[in-house]
Amino acid sequence: MTSMPATDGGEENEFHAKYTVINDQLIRSCIQLKQIEHDDGTDQESKTMRALKLKRDTMDFALIEHLSFSFKKKLDLSFNKITKIEGLKGLKNLKYLSLFSNDIEKIEGMEDLMELKSFSIAKNKIKEKSSIQYLRMFPRLGMVTLYDNPVCEERDFRNMVLAFLRNLKFLDYRLIEEEEVQTAKERFHNELLKVSDNEEQYAQNQEEDEKKLLEEQLLAKANIAGIDDLFDEMFECEADETIKIFNYCTADIIEKYRTKFTDKKDEFKMEMINSSRNKDNELEELYSTLQKSQYETNSSSKTLIKEFEKKKKEIISNVKEMTAESEEEDLHQLDLLDRELDILAEKLIEVEVNQSEAFWEVIEEFLPNYREMDCTSKIQNFFKKLKKIEDKYSIELKDRLMDQVTTIAEDTNEKVKDILEDKDQLFTLVQRSKEAHKEIIGQKELKLIQNEKDRMLFTVEKTKKDEHERNRSRISEIWTFVERVKEEIEETRKFIISPEEYYED
Structure with missing residues (x-):
């Protein structure tokens, strides 16, 4: 069926x-x-x-x-x-x-x-x-x-x-x-084959897109977002537009430059990614240490509170059941409970002060180690190497173009001829290209350095701020607890002195 x-x-x-x-x-x-x-x-x-x-x-x-x-x-x-x-x-x-x-x-x-x-x-x-x-x-x-x-x-x-x-x-x-x-x-065999082929291609594209996205996220986290596009940005600048007409004789020089550039860039990427992971490990170790310390402190505070709550419950229960011989004895028991509450508050505050001091000791030990992981010097060294490679490329480019001046063929493009026949114009083109490339390199360097400083400052300040807020919150919790218990004690005292008024309320 x-x-x-x-x-x-x-x-x-x-x-x-x-x-x-x-x-x-x-x-x-x-x-x-x-x-x-x-x-x-x-x-x-x-x-x-x-x-x-x-x-x-x-x-x-x-x-x-x-x-x-x-x-x-x-x-x-x-x-x-x-x-x-x-x-x-x-x-x-x-x-x-x-x-x-x-x-x-x-x-x-x-x-x-x-x-x-x-x-x-x-x-x-x-x-x-x-x-x-x-x-x-x-x-x-x-x-x-x-x-x-x-x-x-x-x-x-x-x-x-x-x-x-x-x-x-x-x-x-x-x-x-x-x-x-x-x-x-x-x-529908034929239709399914066609659909399956399309789906396979789509799945492959999706996988490639996901890999690209993960790579971009990794580079952004390591403060090197866009570093893979830097070389192309340099050669797409306006100053290189005229230089492109000489590709017939300069392509090998540019490719050589790209290879050297890529080698240095890949080394730099690995350095920055490893530094990023080290920073993460350092932060994880810090948070783990703080959490462990906080857990121990919380356990100690909970034990104190639990012992007090047990005594408070017993005293208030006895008072309300009128087990004492006199009203004065009940009130005396509540006064003792009130004093014990003050002592408990002092102990909880002391525990929190010790906790905060221990936290700050850990944080103060962490900060110098973390600051040493600042990658500013790595960034500066990398871009210094790029500028040197750019200088060598510029010299090779000028020499190659000068060689063309002495061997201008009859079928050479008229625009190329005009430039080759004017050495001043030729030198100006090479110089403009070099300056444009170095400006792009310099802008990227400044951006990465500023990002590095901002990130380091943010992490340091956030770590301090988190501890300030945790401490403030904990102190507030303690006083809220104390006020609540004092109100309970006062209500019980009111019950002893004038039970009629207590029940009316």
């Missing part, structure tokens, strides 16, 4: 709305505050309420007003007269989406829904087969409902769906047999 999954409540009960596009307002309408009370489903009103319950997630929207809807796993937008699929960006965790009975003509706008498992778009106006092929991108899609769309009337429609949607288990609530899938794939 063919098994069938349960249908959505939204597809069983029409729920008309004025919305025509999917937006935050429409998604909000699918979230409500109150749980619908349990019913036995015997009367029509109860059935309607149960249907609405299926359409709504029970959640207070006010709690998530300023958050994205990325947490959503189910979304039912059936019977809403929607004409276009849009507004679903960011719903990365959505697994179940129903657009049943709308006015949608094309399946689109769902690129972020990579976790989608169940999709219903039956009773719409889907016409093109391309909409079905669009669903192929969802790797976990196991259930699709498509009936009552114009595209369903297309010849071999069902076979196309089975062939293109790889992990489909149910189509229009019917379990798909493996034999059906194999038959469908055979019928």
